Amino acid sequence: MLRNIIHISKVEWMKIKQYPAWWILIGIVALTYPATIVAAHSFYTSATEGTSDAKMLAKMILGNPFSFPNTWHTIAYFSSFFILLPGILVIMLITNEFQYKTHRQNVIDGWSRTQFITGKLIDVVIITLWITLIYFFVALYFGATNSNGNWYDAWTEFYFVGLFFIQTFSQLSIAFLLGFLLKRAFMAMAFLVFYYMVLENILVGVAKWKLNDWGRFLPFEVSDRMIPAPGFYARFGDDMKKTYELTLEKIPEHTFFTLCITLAIWLICFRIFSRKDL
Amino acid sequence: MDITLQVSAISKSYGPIQALKNVSFTVPRGSVFGILGPNGSGKSTLLGIMLQILQPNNGTIQWVSKEGKPLSRNQLGAFLETPNFYHYMSGYNNLKITSAISGRGTITEIDAILDQLKLAQRKNSKFSTYSLGMKQRLAIAGALLGNPAILLLDEPTNGLDPEGIAEIRNLIQQLAAQGTTIIMASHLLDEVEKVCTHVAILKKGELLTSGSIRDLMSGEEIIHLDAADLIHLQQILQGYPGIASMKIEGEMLKVHAIGGEIQLEEINRYCFQQGIALRQLTLHKKSLETTFLELTH
Numbered sequence: 277m278l279r280n281i282i283h284i285s286k287v288e289w290m291k292i293k294q295y296p297a298w299w300i301l302i303g304i305v306a307l308t309y310p311a312t313i314v315a316a317h318s319f320y321t322s323a324t325e326g327t328s329d330a331k332m333l334a335k336m337i338l339g340n341p342f343s344f345p346n347t348w349h350t351i352a353y354f355s356s357f358f359i360l361l362p363g364i365l366v367i368m369l370i371t372n373e374f375q376y377k378t379h380r381q382n383v384i385d386g387w388s389r390t391q392f393i394t395g396k397l398i399d400v401v402i403i404t405l406w407i408t409l410i411y412f413f414v415a416l417y418f419g420a421t422n423s424n425g426n427w428y429d430a431w432t433e434f435y436f437v438g439l440f441f442i443q444t445f446s447q448l449s450i451a452f453l454l455g456f457l458l459k460r461a462f463m464a465m466a467f468l469v470f471y472y473m474v475l476e477n478i479l480v481g482v483a484k485w486k487l488n489d490w491g492r493f494l495p496f497e498v499s500d501r502m503i504p505a506p507g508f509y510a511r512f513g514d515d516m517k518k519t520y521e522l523t524l525e526k527i528p529e530h531t532f533f534t535l536c537i538t539l540a541i542w543l544i545c546f547r548i549f550s551r552k553d554l
Numbered sequence: 555m556d557i558t559l560q561v562s563a564i565s566k567s568y569g570p571i572q573a574l575k576n577v578s579f580t581v582p583r584g585s586v587f588g589i590l591g592p593n594g595s596g597k598s599t600l601l602g603i604m605l606q607i608l609q610p611n612n613g614t615i616q617w618v619s620k621e622g623k624p625l626s627r628n629q630l631g632a633f634l635e636t637p638n639f640y641h642y643m644s645g646y647n648n649l650k651i652t653s654a655i656s657g658r659g660t661i662t663e664i665d666a667i668l669d670q671l672k673l674a675q676r677k678n679s680k681f682s683t684y685s686l687g688m689k690q691r692l693a694i695a696g697a698l699l700g701n702p703a704i705l706l707l708d709e710p711t712n713g714l715d716p717e718g719i720a721e722i723r724n725l726i727q728q729l730a731a732q733g734t735t736i737i738m739a740s741h742l743l744d745e746v747e748k749v750c751t752h753v754a755i756l757k758k759g760e761l762l763t764s765g766s767i768r769d770l771m772s773g774e775e776i777i778h779l780d781a782a783d784l785i786h787l788q789q790i791l792q793g794y795p796g797i798a799s800m801k802i803e804g805e806m807l808k809v810h811a812i813g814g815e816i817q818l819e820e821i822n823r824y825c826f827q828q829g830i831a832l833r834q835l836t837l838h839k840k841s842l843e844t845t846f847l848e849l850t851h
Contacts, residue, residue, distance in 0.1 A: 287654045294643050372640075381638035384605050385655040385696070386627035554607040
């Protein structure tokens with residue numbers, strides 16, 4: 277089993293290491309994530325540093341979301357907005373195989389269908405690990421530089437790293453499913469953007485209004501709720517605090533449903549690929 | 555007979571269209587086996603099923619090793635329909651992937667096969683820059699890598715110039731001489747006749763015939779006879795043993811004979827004894843093309 281996974285990983289690495297779009301998108305992701313956090317941090321700094329009443333008030337309300345341990349939560353939340361970029365890469369990696377018909381050739385050359393999809397699963401894991409690594413170092417850097425040398429509770433919210441990994445893997449799996457089913461890169465990317473940016477938000481809104489918030493089980497929404505917005509608003513009275521605490525309490529439930537949806541996505545992919553004509 | 559492939563009762567439908575209907579045949583080890591048929595006859599579907607990229611609705615495919623066990627996939631080299639490679643990678647790196655997946659061939663062998671197929675100079679060029687003929691050569695190189703016991707080729711001479719076609723023909727003959735079993739689909743009957751020892755002929759998904767080329771083409775021979783009085787000649791040949799049918803066409807009597815039963819010397823002597831001096835007496839064996847056209851029309 278392990279030997280098989282190592283063999284598949286080696287072949288996948290041979291495929292992607294020479295793919296220019298891989299390096300371009302990986303590079304863009306590596307720059308975008310930290311750059312966004314730097315921008316958010318400088319916005320925070322400009323809003324809170326100073327002696328005016330407004331800035332003092334802002335600092336009192338916001339606290340320091342970039343210091344330990346809040347950094348793990350804050351940066352996970354902001355980083356999760358940029359899932360579309362690696363999503364595009366995931367779509368390209370699978371639709372390329374269909375476009376060049378190399379998925380057929382891989383099977384003709386001797387791979388089982390399961391080995392082929394396992395290869396794609398490994399690609400998604402590699403991209404997820406890469407993004408999580410970037411997030412980890414960015415969060416660590418901002419935590420270290422915003423905590424005045426205080427590492428006392430640096431790791432108390434470290435579980436957000438795990439949540440971020442699961443969330444990213446889940447959302448990239450959705451992108452993979454679209455590429456896998458639609459087969460054409462452009463169509464899958466267009467649908468991903470439309471669904472992620474527009475359709476699901478509408479459905480979630482409608483469900484909140486009419487369907488007892490059932491929209492929370494939609495694939496992006498459920499994983500988004502694993503990492504709720506940082507809770508500075510909890511400082512505005514008991515009701516707000518309760519709301520925030522309830523959101524945090526729901527994280528395990530949302531994580532469970534996210535894992536179920538992700539598992540279902542990969543089971544669908546394995547099952548379809550093992551039965552279809554290539 | 556030592557068999558390398560057993561095709562048993564394969565059927566395949568694409569919605570309402572039945573691409574293969576209960577097809578069964580065997581491929582002897584060491585043969586060069588041609589799969590023939592007009593466009594849409596189900597050749598590529600059959601090859602796809604053999605390679606497990608298409609799922610049959612019914613039937614089984616069994617690859618058998620020399621030892622009588624199920625054949626390991628790394629003993630099978632194949633390419634189907636079009637050369638499928640990663641466009642952004644060089645020919646050399648594409649073959650490295652083929653080698654890694656299939657377990658066939660080494661780095662040294664990749665260089666040797668690229669050299670053999672005249673791709674050595676362009677081995678580091680991207681696949682997307684290759685001509686159609688070069689892509690086809692690279693696909694053949696991928697199939698040949700590691701010298702597999704069985705080669706499965708779909709239209710191997712597609713896109714090649716006459717020199718390339720002759721090279722591939724020679725290559726197939728060389729490999730066959732070394733004992734490699736070769737299964738190839740082709741519409742170039744002349745090429746198939748030159749290299750194949752066995753054929754299966756398909757039409758609209760049905761297997762019309764399969765077996766050795768020699769048996770297939772020795773079924774009937776045509777003897778062309780010419781004499782001053784063709785009508786009289788036809789009359790005296792009525793009832794001559796071994797004749798299936800006769801017909802006067804132009805200035806020639808064409809006799810369809812059951813293969814191998816009529817000796818030209820004897821028919822010449824018989825005619826002379828009956829008072830007819832023949833002006834022409836020639837034996838025409840049917841070409842694969844004629845056999846194919848008769849079977850498929």
